[in-house]
């Protein structure tokens with residue numbers, strides 16, 4: 742499997758973390774934003790939206806970080822990471838999508854506004870910062886409450902829901918957004934940081 746990835750992209754971090762947890766073999770294809778042709782006909786065959794991460798496999802091509810995790814889990818029967826039982830799967834899907842829709846996008850936006858824009862000489866859009874902070878204040882307590890009485894999103898097992906949030910939380914320092922106010926998320930984060938698969942991801946960035 743070939744994995745198109747960039748070391749700054751949280752969506753690529755997500756897929757790399759998943760791959761390291763899964764133990765599946767893969768070849769990294771490093772993509773540089775300045776030089777890679779995201780709109781080339783060849784790449785659009787791999788990723789119709791022209792975005793990374795995307796994978797080429799012996800069975801076909803798949804794009805979108807969360808879709809890649811779900812696809813690979815089913816293809817290689819990684820049932821601990823993405824359960825087959827429909828109710829358990831719905832729970833994992835709920836938390837994965839909750840984080841995608843209500844947490845991840847705002848952390849990425851904050852990192853963009855507070856780190857990447859100034860680095861490129863573009864001023865921070867304070868309206869965007871305030872709306873991201875407001876959204877995070879609204880949605881994080883739900884996650885904190887859920888993690889208050891379990892080790893991971895789905896009790897004892899690390900699933901794609903945990904992998905998903907971890908990748909977004911890696912934006913924390915660029916976003917200048919920390920999690921002290923949400924003690925259960927902070928505790929979960931400490932556990933996740935120690936995972937050997939995550940440590941391996943850090944060596945790739």
Ligand SMILES: N[C@@H](CCC(=O)N[C@@H](CS)C(=O)NCC(=O)O)C(=O)O
Pocket residue numbers: 749750751752779791792793794804805806807
């Ligand atoms: N929802 C997508 C987001 C992927 C995404 O935004 N990728 C960015 C890099 S962080 C990208 O490929 N940008 C290039 C472009 O859009 O031209 C996912 O989860 O994979």
